[in-house]
Amino acid sequence: MNETIQTILNRRSVRQFTQEKIAKSDLELIVDCALHAPSAMKSDYWHFTVISNDELIKELVGIMQDLLCKPEYDMYKPQALIIPSTKRDYRLGVDDNACALENIFLAAKSLGIGSVWINQLRDFNDADALRAFLDKLMVPKDHIVYGIAALGYPKNDLSPIKREGTYSYFE
Numbered sequence: 001m002n003e004t005i006q007t008i009l010n011r012r013s014v015r016q017f018t019q020e021k022i023a024k025s026d027l028e029l030i031v032d033c034a035l036h037a038p039s040a041m042k043s044d045y046w047h048f049t050v051i052s053n054d055e056l057i058k059e060l061v062g063i064m065q066d067l068l069c070k071p072e073y074d075m076y077k078p079q080a081l082i083i084p085s086t087k088r089d090y091r092l093g094v095d096d097n098a099c100a101l102e103n104i105f106l107a108a109k110s111l112g113i114g115s116v117w118i119n120q121l122r123d124f125n126d127a128d129a130l131r132a133f134l135d136k137l138m139v140p141k142d143h144i145v146y147g148i149a150a151l152g153y154p155k156n157d158l159s160p161i162k163r164e165g166t167y168s169y170f171e
């Protein structure tokens, strides 16, 4: 089996990370892979905000704790976040976002880095605290966020799980 297929079949969502930092060059490589994801009509409206700074990650976690009314929420204590954003009025933004995230997850996996989709921000794009945070990171004002990626080195090995989905095949 080739390495690409192995990466796809072995990828799992990782929710427990070690404290090892991810090299900037790896994060940049992962973002480059996101930029190579398909986007509808090559729209390229997306922007990727990478955060590897602990204080900024904690600040966002704190904002989400308040917005979710869940003081225990920790976003799995990641070492880095990649926040794709796209134009608010762009109809296919959510589809482009999913393609970019999958490239991020697979690229990360191929580098031995764990990752997981974080879906909580999308419901709070107009919350003042989240918007102020995105403004601070220079996310374009006409952009919104759907899913984001939390990343870090996995604490444990996760084995591939049996998939229950079905398919039909006509020859």
Ligand SMILES: Cc1cc2nc3c(=O)[nH]c(=O)nc-3n(C[C@H](O)[C@H](O)[C@H](O)COP(=O)(O)O)c2cc1C
Residues within 6 Å of the ligand: 011, 012, 013, 014, 015, 116, 117, 118, 119, 120, 147
């Ligand atoms: C649209 C979408 C939203 C998701 N949101 C979250 C999330 O907010 N938090 C989380 O821990 N996992 C999230 N996940 C990850 C799924 O729970 C995970 O992919 C699924 O359980 C299958 O496990 P696997 O990724 O290990 O194959 C999301 C996945 C997708 C596709």
